[in-house]
Amino acid sequence: MSSGSLTRRLVFGSDPRRTLVRVLVLAILSFVTFKWVLIPIRAEGISMAPTYQSGSFNLVNRLAYQRRKPARGEIVAIKLAGPHVLYVKRIIALPGEHIAIERGQVYINGAPLSEPYVKDRRGWDIPEIALTSREYFVIGDNRGMRAADHDFGRVDVSRILGRVIF
């Protein structure tokens, strides 16, 4: 076998038509997966540190909440005007709950919330908020920041795009 035909065979396989079909199927599967199922994102900013550092690459599972509702402690992607710029935050309070923060400690329905993922805490104070049946309360893990520099608060369930899986 000449080197030219060997190269062709290595590139296109023994049946080029079948290889083309495989490549097309793979391309379509990748497109569908990364457009509608697993969305690759790049974290910007320090509000989720130390869990996610600025610049880290993560994946959002858009199907995570098809069969169940978001749960406390899960990290979710929240859409703004669309899916290209997202907030990445942790859910700390669920619909219908009351949340307050006193000197950095989160209270849910009056009981303190254990948050092992928070490594640094400033004395944030947020008066009690009652969430509606469609609202979650989300916040980043970096509580060592000033509260004024940190985007957090109530979010409507329709804005939760999916769960950040890693």
Added chain:
Amino acid sequence: MPAGILVVLLAAGFFGWRTREAPDEREIRARLDALRNEVNTSTKEGLGSALHAAQVGSYFTDDAVVELGEGAAPIKGRETLIGMVARLQPRTAAFRMDLDDITIDMVPGANAADVLLTASFTRRNISTGEESLDAREYALVMNKTDGSWRIARITAIDTLR
């Protein structure tokens, strides 16, 4: 022609037909793109700060209102806006604006459109070179005056309340 290729071509044609944009929508997108480029043009690239501010102002109607929320007083009128942009100019050289997820709804029977978008501001710390990103959602009302689409109102939307 094999049936498979015909099906793919028909599907692509249908997709293209479904996602086609009206001329006004294309104009609005082009206008917002031009505004973004104008904002990102630093005075170091040849424009004086007053001229640059006036250029940015030309994308707004005379009675434009900008509501940034968070307790800030609304900015009313193009002239006020131009003044603010001129004063901000030395700082804007260190940031870049991007506009994403632009949705345009034409108001039937009027030269007006409701626009929803996410604006991202990447700030660069001049001394450390470190970049930080601030993104926010905005609702815009745009009017077509004198043949050009101009912003009549910008309202910041609180995604997290």
